[in-house]
Amino acid sequence: MVMRGVRTDDGWYVKATPSGEPYPLESRLEPVFRAAGVxxxxxxxxxxxxxxxxxxCMATRQLLGRERVEKEGRTLEKLELGEYTxxxxxxxxxxxxxxxxxxxxxxxxxxxxxxxxxxxxxxxxxxxxxxxxxxxxxxxxxxxxxxxxxxxxxxxxxxxxxxxxxxxxxxxxxxxxxxxxxxxxxxxxxxxxxxxxxxxxxxxxxxxxxxxxxxxxxxxxxxxxxxxxxxxxxxxxxxxxxxxxxxxxxxxxxxxxxxxxxxSVQMNIGPEDRYLSxxxxxxxxxxxTELALISLGAAIFYSSPLTLTSTSPKVKKGSEGDARVAKPTVMNAVPLVLDRILKGVSQKVEQQGWIKSFIFNEAVRFKFWLEYIPFTSYFMSTFIFSRVQEELGGHLKRLVVGGAPLSPQTHDAMRAIFDVSIQVGYGSTETASSITGMDEDDIVSGHTGGPNLGVFMRLEDWEEGNYRVTDKPNPRGEIIVSGPVVAKGYFKLPEETKAAFFEENGRKLFRTGDIGEINSLGCLKIIDRKKDLVKLKHGEYVSLGNTESKLKTLSNVDNICVFADSTKDKTVAVVVPSADRLWKVASSVGIDQGTLTIEELCTDERIKQAILRELQSHGKKCGLNRWEVPAAVYLTLEPWTPDTGLVTAALKLRRKQLSHHYEHSVHDMYSRLD
The missing domain is CATH 3.40.50.980 (Rossmann fold)
Structure with missing residues (x-):
């Protein structure tokens, strides 16, 4: 049996060898660092x-020209880009x-x-x-x-x-x-x-x-x-x-x-690899990641979300996106970026007609099983997925994903289309990004792997959320971390440091605030977060983050924030719909293109109900309970970017700001449901 984490006699989970023994505290780097005095x-x-x-070591893309154009009252910048130096x-x-x-x-x-x-x-x-x-x-x-x-x-x-x-x-x-x-x-x-x-x-x-x-x-x-x-x-x-x-x-x-x-243990990276940052x-x-890559001899190509692909907003027509030029073999990403890549792929395929769209979607759906038939995987990669893979350079071998939970649907689709190893990890700033990570040979989605080297992890009961380490079939509880990755504390915040960091038997520990479940292979699955858990009127619990991560995979949704009032028995949601796909929804409910503006579509009850039905159907397919799926939606085309203050730089939702910003819309949705 392949093990990812093993429980020690004193109750900590640590990285395991395939035979189920604790992994030796060494790696490709640790012995050489020790020998070199690093x-x-x-x-x-x-x-x-x-x-x-x-x-x-480090490559920067040449900037050949800059063009600024006015469009709808905004100044847009387009860049003419050259080679890497x-x-x-x-x-x-x-x-x-x-x-x-x-x-x-x-x-x-x-x-x-x-x-x-x-x-x-x-x-x-x-x-x-x-x-x-x-x-x-x-x-x-x-x-x-x-x-x-x-x-x-x-x-x-x-x-x-x-x-x-x-x-x-x-x-x-x-x-x-x-x-x-x-x-x-x-x-x-x-x-x-x-x-x-x-x-x-x-x-x-x-x-x-x-x-x-x-x-x-x-x-x-x-x-x-x-x-x-x-x-x-x-x-x-x-x-x-x-x-x-x-x-x-x-x-x-x-x-x-x-x-x-x-x-260095989790990733098989070497001097021949190219990383797109x-x-x-x-x-x-x-x-x-970049410090590890420098130690391992990889080449780092610097990029930006605004120039990453040929369709990125700052890439001038005629210039190629950074990924096409750099041809990376490895990249880091956050789930929202992958969701957007998949939605972009889906839209392009649909534009080629329903026959090609059907073939493509079925190939994605069954690729994992068809790989066991000789030459089938090669055929699909060459004749079905190759043009899509070229958008990320055509040489990508592995993706490391962190920052937020990755839905199994997105994980499996990205792996099928781009033919890459996807390693989901879990960490925090307070643990230097390192708690758990999937191994390269792990093909099971829906978890974040076992403990990383040098990490000690355990669960503690959280009675309020009804999570206990004695739960069957798998223990559940708040994730506690120890080991040399645990930070010193918060700068000039002694009370917050005391609340999150504590000492026990000579160890320094950190309370993550995340709720996890550990399966029989010692792999961690993030199932909740203390601040995201809301108890509804009749005692049902809703994990807002879990619900959003699953509903966000619907192709008509660019972003979503679910709201839950503990005095109600239902949830509601504010949805940023995909503007390009909104016209397709309009057509499905009998609205001809040109009769309404795109802003008017967002306020039309027929559109709202159509999106709501799609969300409810999609949520059911993703395994959500009826009280977790929104009973009403509010549609907005307002962008949720770090510049607007509604999401963080890592593209996580800022709930407090979103709650304040959409307070009246949420109140109106609940009023209509009463």
Whole structure:
């Protein structure tokens, strides 16, 4: 029997060998790190540079031109893109060293803090590692936080030094008057505009282009380089604020390096692999992944959600998306991105007519079983799925998915269409992204794998939700984590630290707030979250997150938020429908295209009822109970993006903000049901 996790005598689940024994605490990286004396993140970079030297390390896409057009009162930007240009491992290490010396010459001292507020790019990671080399803590802020959230992070960390990028310079300029301690702003340049026009900074604040920061200086040799310690706070990572004001999580080198080592066990990655980076580096999953890839010798191609594919919103007609050019073999993703990719595929296939659509959908449905017939899998990949696979480069071998639960429907469909290994993982900022992860050979969907290397996991009863470790057939309860991945705590928040982190028998433990179930193979399934669980009028429990993850797989739905009032016996939902498919729904209820605007379609009762019937039917197919499926819907075309404040940078719903924003619509739906 293949085991993923095994229970120890003292009640903890740990990573298991195929024979069911605890996995030895070593990996491809752990022994070599130990031999090379690698105990910090900078040590991991130096190990990669020493071993892989002049091999390609970080690639940035050439920006050849920019076109701005006005459409419906909005300014849209289209980019003409060229090839990727490279920095080798040695060049990355050298630039990193120059960053560290450059900030020291500008007054930053060991044990100070700096803020990085920039989109994912090569300079982001080099800036962070340059600071860490001098025992300077890096505070990371999501670029999609509100101005209030950004100012909060800058002021709470009391930094005098900020890294930002050309495109975010206007926001920093706007915020600086609220941040009196800031003295220096380093700007990562735009390829065409440089740092742009001189901003109107407050007196005493200096702008430094990134390229100037890393220029040789006669004083370079005078800068002493302290030796970082494994227990230093390396990254002060601010959360995306899904439950309110962003909290800073204090992560040590050991925390993150343990996650890096665990990654080397879960993923068969090597120097021949190409990784496409487009998720925020201010998210711990992306940061830990890239550090692991550098240690393993892989090449990192930097991208953006706005230029990822040829149909991405910023790609100018005639230019190819980043994935087609980079031809990645591995990518990270969040479930919402995969849902959108699948919906885009579905729409394109439907446009080719019902016969091709039928063949394609049946091939997806039965591909897993047909793979056992000789040459069938090759035939389907070559003649049915190849054109779709080309949109992600045509060489993708594995996808790592985290950030939120992935529905089995999306998991199975992505695996069938793109012919990739999909490894779902589970973690949090407070555990350096590492709790559990699927093995590459695991083909069963609906779980997040067994414990990662170096992680100790157990369940605790949650009586309020009726989850107990004695439940049959599988134990259920709140997930508790221990081991070297557990963070130091929350920055300047002693009460919140005390509530989430605690000591037991010399171990440091973290309460995740998530409810899990562990199956007979030692694999974890996330079944609930304390803050997402609502008890309805007659005692039925509804897991809002679980319900939404399943309903979101309906092709007519772009996004959905389910609301549950504990004084009622039903749920309702606010739905962002797929604008392109809304006309198809209209046609199905007898509304001719052109008779109503798309906004009017969202308020038409016939459309609402049609969408509601689809949701109820789809929910039933997904195994939801009748009280979990919404009894009424409100349709809106308002985008739920981090910019609107309704979702986090990791695209998780911000329930508090959504509840306030749609308060009247939810009240109206319940009034109609009474």
């Amino acid at each position: 105990t910090t993140l900078n040590g991991a970079l130096q190990y990669g540079a020493d071993r892989h030297g002049n091999k390609s 490279w920095k080798t491992y040695v060049e990355v290490a050298e630039t990193t060293q120059k960053v560290g010396v450059g900030i020291r010459l500008r007054g930053v001292k060991p044990f100070d803090r700096v803020v990085i507020f920039a989109e994912t790019r090569a300079e982001w990671l080099m800036a962070a590692l340059g600071c860490l080399q001098h025992r300077i803590t890096v505070a990371t802020l999501y670029t999609t936080l509100s101005d209030v959230g950004i100012a909060h992070g800058i002021n709470e960390t009391e930094v005098s030094f900020i890294f930002t990028s050309y495109d975010l310079l206007p926001r920093i300029t706007r915020i600086l008057p609220q941040c009196p301690k800031v003295k220096t702003v380093v700007v990562m340049e735009d390829q065409l505009e440089g740092v742009g026009a001189a901003p109107s900074f407050p007196p005493g604040v200096t702008l430094v282009p990134f390229q100037d920061l890393v220029k040789p200086d006669p004083r370079d040799a005078s800068v002493d380089i302290p030796k970082p310690e494994a227990d230093d706070v390396a990254i002060l990572m601010y959360t995306s604020g899904s439950t309110g004001t962003p909290k800073g999580v204090e992560l040590s080198h050991t925390n993150i390096l343990t996650s890096v080592v665990g990654y 487009f998720l925020p580096l201010a998210h711990i999953m992306e940061l830990a």
